[in-house]
Amino acid sequence: MASPVPDTALGTAADSVPGPAPGAPILWQTARVLAVHDETPRAKTFRLELPRRTRHMAGQYFVLRLVAPDGYTASRAYSLSSPPEGPDGSTVIDLTVELLDDGEVSSYLHEVVQPGDELEVRGPIGAFFAWNGHDPALLVAGGSGIVPLMAMLRLARRTGRSDLIRLLVSVRTPGDLYFADELPGPEATVAYTRAAPPGSARGVGRLALADVAPLVRGGETVFVCGSARFAEAATTLLLEAGVPVGAIRVERFGPSG
Amino acid sequence: MPGTTRGFFGRSRAARDPRLPPGQYDARDDWPVLHAEATPRLDTDRWTFTVEGLVEEPSTWTWAEMHALPPSRYSGDIHCVTTWSKLGMTFDGVSVDTLLAAARPLPSATHVVAFSHTGYTTNLPLADVTDGKAWVAWDADGKALTAEHGGPARLLVPHLYFWKSAKWVAGLRLLDHDEPGFWERNGYHDRGDPWQEQRYQGD
Numbered sequence: 001m002a003s004p005v006p007d008t009a010l011g012t013a014a015d016s017v018p019g020p021a022p023g024a025p026i027l028w029q030t031a032r033v034l035a036v037h038d039e040t041p042r043a044k045t046f047r048l049e050l051p052r053r054t055r056h057m058a059g060q061y062f063v064l065r066l067v068a069p070d071g072y073t074a075s076r077a078y079s080l081s082s083p084p085e086g087p088d089g090s091t092v093i094d095l096t097v098e099l100l101d102d103g104e105v106s107s108y109l110h111e112v113v114q115p116g117d118e119l120e121v122r123g124p125i126g127a128f129f130a131w132n133g134h135d136p137a138l139l140v141a142g143g144s145g146i147v148p149l150m151a152m153l154r155l156a157r158r159t160g161r162s163d164l165i166r167l168l169v170s171v172r173t174p175g176d177l178y179f180a181d182e183l184p185g186p187e188a189t190v191a192y193t194r195a196a197p198p199g200s201a202r203g204v205g206r207l208a209l210a211d212v213a214p215l216v217r218g219g220e221t222v223f224v225c226g227s228a229r230f231a232e233a234a235t236t237l238l239l240e241a242g243v244p245v246g247a248i249r250v251e252r253f254g255p256s257g
Numbered sequence: 258m259p260g261t262t263r264g265f266f267g268r269s270r271a272a273r274d275p276r277l278p279p280g281q282y283d284a285r286d287d288w289p290v291l292h293a294e295a296t297p298r299l300d301t302d303r304w305t306f307t308v309e310g311l312v313e314e315p316s317t318w319t320w321a322e323m324h325a326l327p328p329s330r331y332s333g334d335i336h337c338v339t340t341w342s343k344l345g346m347t348f349d350g351v352s353v354d355t356l357l358a359a360a361r362p363l364p365s366a367t368h369v370v371a372f373s374h375t376g377y378t379t380n381l382p383l384a385d386v387t388d389g390k391a392w393v394a395w396d397a398d399g400k401a402l403t404a405e406h407g408g409p410a411r412l413l414v415p416h417l418y419f420w421k422s423a424k425w426v427a428g429l430r431l432l433d434h435d436e437p438g439f440w441e442r443n444g445y446h447d448r449g450d451p452w453q454e455q456r457y458q459g460d
Contacts, residue, residue, distance in 0.1 A: 024458060024459065025457075025458055025459020025460075026444055026457040026458055026459060027459065030260070063456075063457075066262045066265040066267070067260065067261045067262050067265065068261065068262070068265055068266050068267040069261050069266065070267075072267040073279070073280055074265075074267060074280065074282075074340075075280055075340065076340065077339065104267070104268050104282070108262075108264075108265055112263075112264045112265070117262075117263055118260070118262075118263070119262065120260075120262070122457070125443070125444045125457065126443065126444075127443050127444070128293055128439070128443055129293065228289065228290035228291075228405065231290075232296060232405065235295040235296065238295075239295065245294075245295050245297070246376075248294065248295045249293060249294070250292070250293055250294060250295060251293065252289075252290055252291045252292070
């Protein structure tokens with residue numbers, strides 16, 4: 001049927017992906033907290049053990065639900081920072097959570113949760129924003145937006161395909177960089193917008209075309225993740241650098257608490 | 258009812274607004290932006306809206322033709338599946354009823370796929386876009402819709418979660434069957450009623 005719809009990535013979203021089949025229910029599971037790890041003063045990673053082995057793609061997320069004694073619930077989506085564990089999936093996942101000012105769920109997770117606690121989760125969700133592990137990809141992160149992209153970088157390193165990945169992450173200061181001990185590497189570039197480490201060659205400032213253009217090889221899928229404002233700025237630069245609009249996939253982290 | 262979460266009591270709900278569906282919070286002055294593609298910049302000089310598929314009169318309107326149709330306003334609330342709601346908004350545009358009246362759906366039409374200029378799609382029962390329940394909107398709270406919120410015009414189906422209100426909408430295709438759209442193929446619910454908390458498949 002004729003229509004004005006262009007054949008973009010959105011129109012041909014992947015159908016065959018891990019997680020429930022299309023139309024199948026995405027069931028709640030009761031996960032047990034194995035460990036809580038500080039990434040920065042405002043970000044923690046929660047390592048969860050699931051009752052059912054679950055397969056995910058790098059870039060996907062889980063929904064986490066808190067239940068009060070009177071039945072009131074609050075649920076939020078959190079990206080996995082852990083890479084897929086292989087074809088059979090895993091019973092252990094990492095969710096990395098930024099503490100938001102006035103965030104009802106993130107403040108509970110940061111201030112109350114400890115190993116041994118049980119949390120309701122379901123997933124994986126979000127097959128559009130997921131790297132398949134074997135095609136070239138450029139990853140562009142703003143602040144906490146690095147979380148799903150870290151799962152992609154970790155997958156590439158684990159499978160010996162770091163050559164497929166280029167990561168550009170923009171943060172305010174060195175203290176705001178998640179996963180800092182893993183980020184030095186030929187695939188990763190860090191751009192500091194407020195304060196840079198001593199001797200930093202790039203200096204300080206917002207992402208510019210000069211940061212983005214050298215990383216574009218042509219033919220790659222580009223994953224952009226960060227705040228809505230960051231995503232707008234980054235996609236504008238990517239388009240200026242010649243990336244086709246249909247090659248850009250964006251995850252905007254909303255202020256959802 | 259699932260088991261309770263240790264030490265979680267929720268924020269005070271004494272003042273919870275009855276307009277908020279379960280699991281939603283009031284975003285107040287904030288209007289989050291959450292689409293999955295680059296924001297397109299569409300020129301209203303070349304913008305069109307089409308109703309096609311199972312209709313007697315496939316129809317296309319230009320920006321000017323659309324604005325010459327009888328105006329229609331929605332005043333009320335919107336609810337995003339990511340758990341924010343915005344209360345007491347006003348949207349101006351045209352009623353989808355007006356557009357369907359011109360295109361005349363065939364009796365066999367049961368569902369629609371809304372499609373956008375970016376390739377985004379979302380599916381709806383025909384009954385969810387008729388009888389004053391859906392609009393093509395270009396103003397929000399008295400101002401032109403910005404590109405990041407779907408401007409120049411978006412679909413507005415405010416009684417369902419907001420991913421059904423396709424940004425940068427290009428038209429409606431009427432079908433005799435349900436055909437999952439972009440998010441629906443990615444695990445989201447086919448209908449998306451916020452009062453039933455139909456967020457994901459199986460809810």
